[in-house]
Amino acid sequence: MKKLNIYLLAFLMLSGTIFGANKLNVVTTLTTYANIAKYIGKDKITVASIVAGDQDAHFVRPKPSYAVLLSKADVFVSTGLDLELWVPTLVDMSKNDKIRSGQIGFVAASDGIKLLEKPSVLSRSEGGLHIYGNPHITTNPLNYKIIAENIEIGLEKNDPENAGFYEANLKEFKHMIDVHTFGEKLVALMGGKLLTKLANNGNLIDFLRSHNYQGKKMIDFLGGWLKEGMPFRGRKVVAYHKNWVYFKELFGIEIIGNVEPKPGIPPSPKHVEELVSEMRKNNVKVVLAANYFDEKKVTDICNKVGAVPVIVPIYVNGAPGTEDVFKLVNLWITKLNEAFKIADQK
Amino acid sequence: MKRNIVVLMIFAFLFATAKSYAQNADSLKIKEMEKRIEKLEKKQQQSEFQKILSEAAAASEEKKVEKKTKVFKSGQRSLQAINPEMSFTGEGYGQYSSNESETGTSGFYFRKLGLHIAGGLDPFSFMKAAVEFSPEGVELGEAYITWTKFIPAVSLTAGKFRQQFGVVNRWHVHAADQFDYPLALTTILGEDGLNQIGVSFDWLMPAITASANELTLQITNGQNEQLFAGSTFSFPSVLAHFKNYYDINRNTYLELGLTGVYGSNRVATSVGDDFRGRTILGGADLTLSWEPVNQSLYHSFVWRSELYYANKEISATDRIKALGGYSYFEYRFNEWWQAGFRFDYTQPFIQNNSDKEIRQFVPYITWQQSHWVRLRLQYNYLDGNVFEKATGTVRLQMVFAVGPHKHDRY
Numbered sequence: 001m002k003k004l005n006i007y008l009l010a011f012l013m014l015s016g017t018i019f020g021a022n023k024l025n026v027v028t029t030l031t032t033y034a035n036i037a038k039y040i041g042k043d044k045i046t047v048a049s050i051v052a053g054d055q056d057a058h059f060v061r062p063k064p065s066y067a068v069l070l071s072k073a074d075v076f077v078s079t080g081l082d083l084e085l086w087v088p089t090l091v092d093m094s095k096n097d098k099i100r101s102g103q104i105g106f107v108a109a110s111d112g113i114k115l116l117e118k119p120s121v122l123s124r125s126e127g128g129l130h131i132y133g134n135p136h137i138t139t140n141p142l143n144y145k146i147i148a149e150n151i152e153i154g155l156e157k158n159d160p161e162n163a164g165f166y167e168a169n170l171k172e173f174k175h176m177i178d179v180h181t182f183g184e185k186l187v188a189l190m191g192g193k194l195l196t197k198l199a200n201n202g203n204l205i206d207f208l209r210s211h212n213y214q215g216k217k218m219i220d221f222l223g224g225w226l227k228e229g230m231p232f233r234g235r236k237v238v239a240y241h242k243n244w245v246y247f248k249e250l251f252g253i254e255i256i257g258n259v260e261p262k263p264g265i266p267p268s269p270k271h272v273e274e275l276v277s278e279m280r281k282n283n284v285k286v287v288l289a290a291n292y293f294d295e296k297k298v299t300d301i302c303n304k305v306g307a308v309p310v311i312v313p314i315y316v317n318g319a320p321g322t323e324d325v326f327k328l329v330n331l332w333i334t335k336l337n338e339a340f341k342i343a344d345q346k
Numbered sequence: 347m348k349r350n351i352v353v354l355m356i357f358a359f360l361f362a363t364a365k366s367y368a369q370n371a372d373s374l375k376i377k378e379m380e381k382r383i384e385k386l387e388k389k390q391q392q393s394e395f396q397k398i399l400s401e402a403a404a405a406s407e408e409k410k411v412e413k414k415t416k417v418f419k420s421g422q423r424s425l426q427a428i429n430p431e432m433s434f435t436g437e438g439y440g441q442y443s444s445n446e447s448e449t450g451t452s453g454f455y456f457r458k459l460g461l462h463i464a465g466g467l468d469p470f471s472f473m474k475a476a477v478e479f480s481p482e483g484v485e486l487g488e489a490y491i492t493w494t495k496f497i498p499a500v501s502l503t504a505g506k507f508r509q510q511f512g513v514v515n516r517w518h519v520h521a522a523d524q525f526d527y528p529l530a531l532t533t534i535l536g537e538d539g540l541n542q543i544g545v546s547f548d549w550l551m552p553a554i555t556a557s558a559n560e561l562t563l564q565i566t567n568g569q570n571e572q573l574f575a576g577s578t579f580s581f582p583s584v585l586a587h588f589k590n591y592y593d594i595n596r597n598t599y600l601e602l603g604l605t606g607v608y609g610s611n612r613v614a615t616s617v618g619d620d621f622r623g624r625t626i627l628g629g630a631d632l633t634l635s636w637e638p639v640n641q642s643l644y645h646s647f648v649w650r651s652e653l654y655y656a657n658k659e660i661s662a663t664d665r666i667k668a669l670g671g672y673s674y675f676e677y678r679f680n681e682w683w684q685a686g687f688r689f690d691y692t693q694p695f696i697q698n699n700s701d702k703e704i705r706q707f708v709p710y711i712t713w714q715q716s717h718w719v720r721l722r723l724q725y726n727y728l729d730g731n732v733f734e735k736a737t738g739t740v741r742l743q744m745v746f747a748v749g750p751h752k753h754d755r756y
Contacts, residue, residue: 054640061756064558197406
């Protein structure tokens with residue numbers, strides 16, 4: 001009996017290895033990319049990510065254990081911009097040529113996304129500037145559809161046999177994003193593609209407000225995150241770092257200033273003083289920050305002007321209850337609504 | 347009478363039938379009209395919706411760029427965008443010393459201006475180079491090409507490079523955590539450490555004993571003046587470094603390394619013949635690093651220690667044996683400030699040094715203005731039985747980097 005158990009165990013381990021070997025091994029920089037990859041690859045892939053959900057993706061140490069992870073990767077997904085500057089070092093350390101830029105296993109998640117804030121002056125006097133444009137693309141859920149398309153291409157290139165499977169999952173994921181963003185009724189009426197185009201051009205809300213259908217204002221058909229975000233549309237906030245610009249584009253908040261005087265430059269007392277006075281002048285009641293920044297600094301600023309801090313993870317799994325992209329965006333919107341509600345009652 | 351009743355009944359029946367027929371006809375007509383209205387309404391809605399959709403499509407389109415007369419320009423002589431990445435680092439300092447014969451005059455110095463160049467050469471290899479400008483002249487710090495995958499899991503580097511003897515020897519001094527290299531490094535490996543021309547094979551091994559294992563094998567000229575034959579080298583030196591890296595948890599790692607070097611030195615004997623002696627080096631390194639991943643900008647702690655040992659045959663009977671090491675810790679308080687303390691110990695690199703020793707105590711504090719500019723205040727207290735008196739030196743160092751300068755440290 002004991003012998004039989006050993007054989008059984010050996011068989012299970014062997015079969016696990018074999019079945020595991022059939023799966024594409026996907027490694028991503030961000031947990032958000034890992035989560036999207038899982039929606040597309042489902043049980044045909046294994047996914048691991050390097051940056052923790054509550055970590056600043058700019059500053060990751062290229063540790064040897066990450067190189068080991070990358071050495072086994074079939075597909076490597078990174079933003080492809082100058083967000084994760086430590087990536088080339090890790091790829092070099094991994095000795096895995098398949099995942100180098102331009103090779104079959106490399107996916108640039110940002111490809112095809114209209115980048116915002118392209119700098120006109122390339123100088124460090126602008127702080128930690130990003131020469132291709134702002135790389136914090138994951139704060140706009142509509143960008144997830146393009147990221148998913150890029151990941152699907154990467155999976156398909158490396159596993160063409162399952163192309164149909166990945167394509168079907170991509171379609172399903174994109175529909176889920178549309179429904180979550182615009183609501184089911186509006187998606188059924190106008191289609192996700194057209195709505196996305198309107199939203200990306202900043203015309204969606206005005207369009208819906210200015211048109212009627214079936215005797216109703218079209219804005220009444222709006223649902224999903226955009227409807228939930230209507231209470232704070234047009235309202236002013238201060239952000240810690242410039243990582244909410246894509247969110248701002250979709251949800252229409254107005255960011256009047258940043259805690260960092262320039263990206264990557266720690267705030268001096270003088271800058272904080274100026275920011276506080278600007279907040280008072282503009283009646284800014286909310287400070288929005290990713291949860292890897294100094295919480296104390298955010299609350300100190302808030303206390304000075306009676307504002308409410310919204311400290312949230314910027315990536316999937318950055319806090320409990322953000323296990324996927326849908327829960328993450330839900331959290332952003334819920335926390336902002338709560339903060340404005342509290343601020344208005346003050 | 348009976349007949350009249352029958353006629354009346356027939357008449358009533360006919361009337362009722364006619365009425366019901368007329369009512370049915372009306373109802374049919376109404377239904378038909380209702381259908382027609384519904385159809386018209388649907389049609390109207392459809393056209394209304396079509397209009398909305400076409401307006402939506404129009405609104406979603408970006409404004410077209412106006413066609414205008416263009417001046418056409420050629421880019422064939424403007425390909426600077428494919429130049430390699432270039433950056434400069436600079437280092438200067440002011441010092442006050444209690445013993446200027448040991449450290450040099452008190453005053454201001456500019457130590458080095460480094461030009462760093464890096465870029466991909468082709469799909470298979472990349473290069474890095476560092477040229478150092480100092481008041482003493484220009485020196486080639488490093489220049490090498492790396493084939494990223496020479497054979498599976500192994501990269502090959504060829505050129506001049508700082509060698510993988512422990513940890514700190516690999517770094518440029520501007521990237522070190524203190525103003526200077528540890529005393530044991532400069533005393534045993536030479537003023538600038540081990541930095542020779544040759545090839546390096548770096549194998550990312552299957553992780554056997556740790557979270558990651560790496561084996562580095564370097565075959566270089568034995569051109570280090572102190573350890574090998576300097577410019578008269580004829581035999582290579584061989585270095586092997588074995589790295590064990592452990593992820594203790596998501597914030598903490600431990601790294602243990604062992605280094606061995608074997609080479610030949612060439613010393614003229616008194617009778618004029620060449621004596622080709624051996625030089626054997628050994629080293630051990632330990633790093634414990636804690637950095638909370640979600641607060642890495644604000645807090646970190648590192649404890650790093652290394653041991654260096656050299657055994658150089660200078661004649662058939664004579665040897666220089668020297669042992670040294672350092673240990674330092676550093677703590678980051680916030681995004682601006684970090685402070686640390688290093689202890690150095692070494693035997694001087696001379697014969698018959700068993701009763702001789704040099705010690706150094708090095709407290710320091712670093713202010714990080716940004717990722718590209720930092721100032722450091724450091725005190726070196728140098729003592730030992732090889733000196734007539736102890737030396738205290740205070741230095742205020744500034745380090746800057748301009749351009750896309752990056753460090754591969756972790």
